Amino acid sequence: MNNTKIETINYNLYYGKFQALRDINIKIPEKKVTALIGPSGCGKSSFLRTFNRMNDLIPGASMTGDVLIDDQDLLKIDPVGLRQNVGMVFQKPNPFPKTIFDNIAYGPRVNGLRDHKKLEEIVESSLKSAALWDEVKDDLGKSGLALSGGQQQRLCIARALAVQPSVILMDEPAASLDPIATLKIEDLIHELSQNYTIVIVTHNMQQAGRVSDYTAFFYTDETRTGRLVEFDATKTIFTNPTDQRTEDYITGRFG
Amino acid sequence: MNTRMIVDKAVKYILFISAILSIVIVLAIAFFIFQESIQAWREIGVGEMIFKRVWRPGQDQYGILAMIFGSVAVTFGAIVLGVPLALGTAIFLGEIAPVGVRAILRPAVQLLAGIPSVVYGLFGMVVLVPMVREINVPGNSGYGLLAASIVLAVMILPTITSIAEDAIRAVPDSYRSGSLALGATKWQTITQVVLPAGRSGIIAGIILGVGRALGETMAMIMVIGNSVVFPKPLTKNPLTFFLSQARTLTGNIAVEISYATGVHESALFATGVVLFVLIIVVNASARWLISRQSEVQTTRQG
Amino acid sequence: MIEETKLPALLSEEATNRNLKMRSDAQKFWFAATWIFGALTLLILLLVIGYVIIQGGKAVNWEFLSTPPKGGLSGEGGVSTTLGTTLYLVLLTIGISTPLGVGAAIYLIEYAGEQSLTSPILKVLISIANFAVETLAGIPSIIYGLFGYSLFVSALRFGWSLLSASLAGACLVLPTIIRTTEEALLAVPDDYRRGSLALGATKWQTLYKVVLPASLPGIITGIILSVGRVISETAVFFVTLGGSHRLPTSIMDGGRTLALHLYYLAMDTRAFDKAMGTGAVLVVMIILINLIIDFVSRKLTAGLKGR
Numbered sequence: 001m002n003n004t005k006i007e008t009i010n011y012n013l014y015y016g017k018f019q020a021l022r023d024i025n026i027k028i029p030e031k032k033v034t035a036l037i038g039p040s041g042c043g044k045s046s047f048l049r050t051f052n053r054m055n056d057l058i059p060g061a062s063m064t065g066d067v068l069i070d071d072q073d074l075l076k077i078d079p080v081g082l083r084q085n086v087g088m089v090f091q092k093p094n095p096f097p098k099t100i101f102d103n104i105a106y107g108p109r110v111n112g113l114r115d116h117k118k119l120e121e122i123v124e125s126s127l128k129s130a131a132l133w134d135e136v137k138d139d140l141g142k143s144g145l146a147l148s149g150g151q152q153q154r155l156c157i158a159r160a161l162a163v164q165p166s167v168i169l170m171d172e173p174a175a176s177l178d179p180i181a182t183l184k185i186e187d188l189i190h191e192l193s194q195n196y197t198i199v200i201v202t203h204n205m206q207q208a209g210r211v212s213d214y215t216a217f218f219y220t221d222e223t224r225t226g227r228l229v230e231f232d233a234t235k236t237i238f239t240n241p242t243d244q245r246t247e248d249y250i251t252g253r254f255g
Numbered sequence: 256m257n258t259r260m261i262v263d264k265a266v267k268y269i270l271f272i273s274a275i276l277s278i279v280i281v282l283a284i285a286f287f288i289f290q291e292s293i294q295a296w297r298e299i300g301v302g303e304m305i306f307k308r309v310w311r312p313g314q315d316q317y318g319i320l321a322m323i324f325g326s327v328a329v330t331f332g333a334i335v336l337g338v339p340l341a342l343g344t345a346i347f348l349g350e351i352a353p354v355g356v357r358a359i360l361r362p363a364v365q366l367l368a369g370i371p372s373v374v375y376g377l378f379g380m381v382v383l384v385p386m387v388r389e390i391n392v393p394g395n396s397g398y399g400l401l402a403a404s405i406v407l408a409v410m411i412l413p414t415i416t417s418i419a420e421d422a423i424r425a426v427p428d429s430y431r432s433g434s435l436a437l438g439a440t441k442w443q444t445i446t447q448v449v450l451p452a453g454r455s456g457i458i459a460g461i462i463l464g465v466g467r468a469l470g471e472t473m474a475m476i477m478v479i480g481n482s483v484v485f486p487k488p489l490t491k492n493p494l495t496f497f498l499s500q501a502r503t504l505t506g507n508i509a510v511e512i513s514y515a516t517g518v519h520e521s522a523l524f525a526t527g528v529v530l531f532v533l534i535i536v537v538n539a540s541a542r543w544l545i546s547r548q549s550e551v552q553t554t555r556q557g
Numbered sequence: 558m559i560e561e562t563k564l565p566a567l568l569s570e571e572a573t574n575r576n577l578k579m580r581s582d583a584q585k586f587w588f589a590a591t592w593i594f595g596a597l598t599l600l601i602l603l604l605v606i607g608y609v610i611i612q613g614g615k616a617v618n619w620e621f622l623s624t625p626p627k628g629g630l631s632g633e634g635g636v637s638t639t640l641g642t643t644l645y646l647v648l649l650t651i652g653i654s655t656p657l658g659v660g661a662a663i664y665l666i667e668y669a670g671e672q673s674l675t676s677p678i679l680k681v682l683i684s685i686a687n688f689a690v691e692t693l694a695g696i697p698s699i700i701y702g703l704f705g706y707s708l709f710v711s712a713l714r715f716g717w718s719l720l721s722a723s724l725a726g727a728c729l730v731l732p733t734i735i736r737t738t739e740e741a742l743l744a745v746p747d748d749y750r751r752g753s754l755a756l757g758a759t760k761w762q763t764l765y766k767v768v769l770p771a772s773l774p775g776i777i778t779g780i781i782l783s784v785g786r787v788i789s790e791t792a793v794f795f796v797t798l799g800g801s802h803r804l805p806t807s808i809m810d811g812g813r814t815l816a817l818h819l820y821y822l823a824m825d826t827r828a829f830d831k832a833m834g835t836g837a838v839l840v841v842m843i844i845l846i847n848l849i850i851d852f853v854s855r856k857l858t859a860g861l862k863g864r
Contacts, residue, residue, distance in 0.1 A: 052436060054432070054435070054436065057432075057435065078577055078581075080438055080439070080440055080577060080580065080581070081438065081573070081577050082438075083435065083436055083437065083438040084437070084438030085438075087436065087437070088436040090429065090432065090433065090436075092429065094427075094429035094430060094432070094433045095433075096430060096433065096434075096448055096452075097430075097451070097452050098451075106434070106437065106439075106447070106448075107437040107438065107439075110434075110437065110438065110439040110440075110443045110447065110580075111437075111438050111439075111568070111573075111576065112568055112572065112573070112576035112580075113568060156433070159433075159437065160436070160437070163437055163438055259759050259762070260759065262759075262761060263759040263760055263761045263762075266761045267664075267668055267760075267761075269660065270660045270661070270663050270664035270668065271664055271668070273656075273657050273658075273660030273661040273664060274660070274661040274664040274665050274669075274683070274686050275682065275686060276657055276661060276731075277661060277686055277689040277690045277693060277731065277732075277735070278682075278685055278686050278689040280689070280693065280728050280731070281689045281692050281693060283704070283708065284696065284700065284701070284704045284728075287703075287704055287707045287708050287712075288700065288703055288704060288707070290707075291703075291707045339594075340594055340597060340598065343590065343591050343593075343594030343595075344591075344594050344595050344597075344598045346591050346594075347591035347592065347594055347595040348595065351588055351591050351592070352595060356595070359599070360595055360598065360599055362847070362851065363598070363599050363602045364598065364602075365847060366602060366606070366843070366844065366847055367598075367601070367602050367605075369785055369789065369843045369846070369847055370605065370606070370789070370840060370843060371788070371789035371790075371791070371816050371819075371836075371839050371840075371843070372789065372790075372791060373791050373816050373817075373819045373820045373823070373836075373839075374605070374609060374816075374819070374836045374839055374840060375605070376820070376823070377609070377819060377823050377829075377832055377833065377836050378605050378608060378609060378836075380823060380829075381612075381829055381833070382608065409601055409605070412598065412601075416598070440580045440581065440583075440584045441584060442580075442583060442584035442587050442588065443580065443584075463695075466695055466697075467697075469697070470696075470697025470698065470699065470700075471697070472697070472698060472699045472791070472792040472795075473791040473792055473795070473820055476824070477820070477823060477824065505697065505699045505792070508699055508702075508703065509699055509702075509792060509795060509796065512703070512706065512796055513796075523703075524703060524707070527699070527700055527703045530697070530699075530700065531696070531700060534695065534696075534697070538695060
């Protein structure tokens, strides 16, 4: 039986008057990989951004319903502190124009860690967890922007790991990478799920099938409001879905 | 068909000439200014001019060191007063101000840039100088480096603010998102990611401000006192240095050019050469600094 | 108060909470500081403009605007001749610099690209030309004045005159016109050009009928900006225009602009009230010019998006 890491109850998201998500009820299990799939524009990324309150930064965004993380009301947690616990990796790698070391050390530093020795340890262990250590260990003073696309993305993952989160949100992390780099990321996700709860948005169904333990399928109606159609173990979704729309999407009849 | 082609070619050549005109003008400026100054360099000597403190043309003394120092001192004062205010305003406009406030403040900054220098000078004479005179120090006339620095700071404020604000807004949003997602506060994001990323643009703005400050003439004449003394503190208190009167390189030229002749006139052109060189050195070293920064920060994209 | 959950936190729970509060407080402080800076800047503007307009407004009336200044040390009279001189100077300076500046910009943007295929000498000349424009933009007004004095006033014997002053002024505003025209040209989408050329038009026809009309608002903005500069600038004209308070009757005559008149009043006479009045007129002119520029810029963005 899984523990529930994140739970939403009757969750609705609005951008101004436009309703982006309707009545989402989901229990995301701890230390597993949960994939959010569905056609473009159905609110998957918006849903992801709820969990680290990045939606707060969008003017006009509002929500109703409950979102619980570790059984605590999301809205009652200080967003700054929340984001240290719930990390995010973006679609396009966005390393800072700083050295590799400073990129990774940035998170711990802004969260108050000053001890240089500890920072060095964290940088090393984060890079190892992100499978990047061997490639850059002699070059930590190099600019983060000097790495290849795949390496930059692993750098961003290491950066997210450095603040010791318990959840990692990934918004189409391999979308801008070549197939080899993509596979590396997918292996990484698999390893990371032993210690972290991972929620990943992906357009690539095969990837969802390869990488996730659980899958949530989202779909929009004519009003372009996103709804959660089905949520189950990945195996089930892909071999024996309950809803017809899920089956249509999986078999490629649309989307 | 033929006429169209001929017209097309003719136009191209005419436009080409206009484009080259800028080169001609720069060369002409350099040539004429330098040529007029040769008499001074020859008869007075470079060392005599640049390193001597006393400027008394009536007695064949043409030392401009006091003016060099005056220009540098008032520019320094303007930078110290103006840069923090300009940067603070730029950060406010670029990151913090709500849309409505920005809609008022941005045009206000532009308007500040358009106000004629003589109006600032007049305001300085009528409002600032009497205020400075209130400071009870013997020899304080109100005119001097302090009043001039304040006026100059206000004059370079819009230049630095708009360029710095543009540099801040040019920093990609992805950096901000990345920083906030790591648990940084907005202010930490500004100081540790946005400002460093926009550093070269911000410095460029400051350099432009310095150039503007060194080149300002009329407003300076109106408030700086123009006595040809080497600025120094009025009393034992070193801070009274800023109450000292002074004269800038620019002021030197403008005040005396109408009646100067012969070597004296040539010496004023020589002052122009020194000013010109000073500004070029400042601009060039700034550009060098900036190009070094961008080498350090980034290399090729993966 | 935050309630941390399990977490192998970076710092202890207590340290984390303290750190969060400290950062939140620091942000509140610094945000307030920037608000104050912004307010201060606005305050400075209002102070300067307000003071000049209110104090100066007291001296401005129809008589002030329609009577010539007495000249000399007296400070009596009005500003009528200076208004005329300013107008003449603006017309002359803009008349000289606009064709040259717009022409240069057109060449540098529209023609310079393809030249790189034909001649390396040309390529070098063009990069030097671009560098020259940048250099010109950084040269202070007084240097333009000295240049104008030595070339136009002395060497060419134009003397202190509208001619000398407008030539020197044209050099001063040239980089502004070139830059703003360049920006306006760059903002015109390439599709416009390609569409025209594809229909068989020559390059010049394309420019004349398509590109220039589209970039016109931007070019006009640059011209109006330069008008503002001619009105505000003093050092360059101080040294080339002479100080006569009379209205020039030909381009070989000298005079004083409104801004120069303010300077002479302030430095040579005790008539600070008249000086303030002159300043008020100047400031109002500049405000109007800024409003016009704003209006034209808005038409520019509308033009590229809508129509």
